[in-house]
Amino acid sequence: MKSRARIGTSWFKGRFLARTVAVAVAAGTLAAVVAAGGGDSAERGGTPVRAVADEAPGYAVEDFDYPQADKVLEEQGIVLKRGDGHIVLAACAPGTGQLEVYSREALSVCFEVTGDSGWLTMEIPSVYGVKTNEYATQVDLTVGEEETSVDVPANSWKAVGESADEQGRPHMLVELRTSK
The missing domain is CATH 4.10.220 (Light-harvesting Protein)
Known part of the structure; x- marks a missing residue:
């Protein structure tokens, strides 16, 4: 065996x-x-x-479109279009130094701001106020064909849009620009 x-x-x-x-x-x-x-x-x-x-790899081209803008529109009813990434939508939290936009339709919309400057285009209807953080902010609004630009100093609150309009017309916030 x-x-x-x-x-x-x-x-x-x-x-x-x-x-x-x-x-x-x-x-x-x-x-x-x-x-x-x-x-x-x-x-x-x-x-x-x-x-x-x-063969060279393909080029990455930044289009500056806001990521998941369709989801934000569905959930919050605001249109976020384009930006440089230094102003981003955030959940509102008191005492965090956020940039806040007040609207009759969207209520309070908050943004985190980073870097020395930033910009973001959007459509937030019926805006009546802005509370800034440590950044000076320029707020661009439209009502009909009329465009308005308002400077809001750092660390302040300012009536803008319909609360600052003599006729009380609903203004659409279309752009935020920030700088330190």
Whole structure:
């Protein structure tokens, strides 16, 4: 019995060794063909081979569109269009130094401001006030075809839009610009 087991084992070892040698020879042959170029592309019947590194990667182009603006419109009823990323919508939290916009329709809309300056275009209807943080803020509003720009000093509250309009017309906030 023991001799049979040895014969079986050595037979498997020999067969394994033969397969390993065959694979190694095939790999060596393939490597030699690749290193030699394998003939020109017409002989291979294919298209010319070119190095992948010759192709430059695509360019990333920033379009400044506000990310997930459609979700914000659905959830909060405001349109966030474009910006430089230094003014971003945030959940309102008292005492956090946020820029706050007050609207009869959207209630209170808060923004986090970073960097030395920032801009964001939007559509927030029926705006009546702005509370700034440590940034001086320029607020651009429209009512009909009329455009208004209001400067709001840093760390202050200012009536803008319909609360500052003699006729009390509903104003649309269309842009915020901040600077330190």
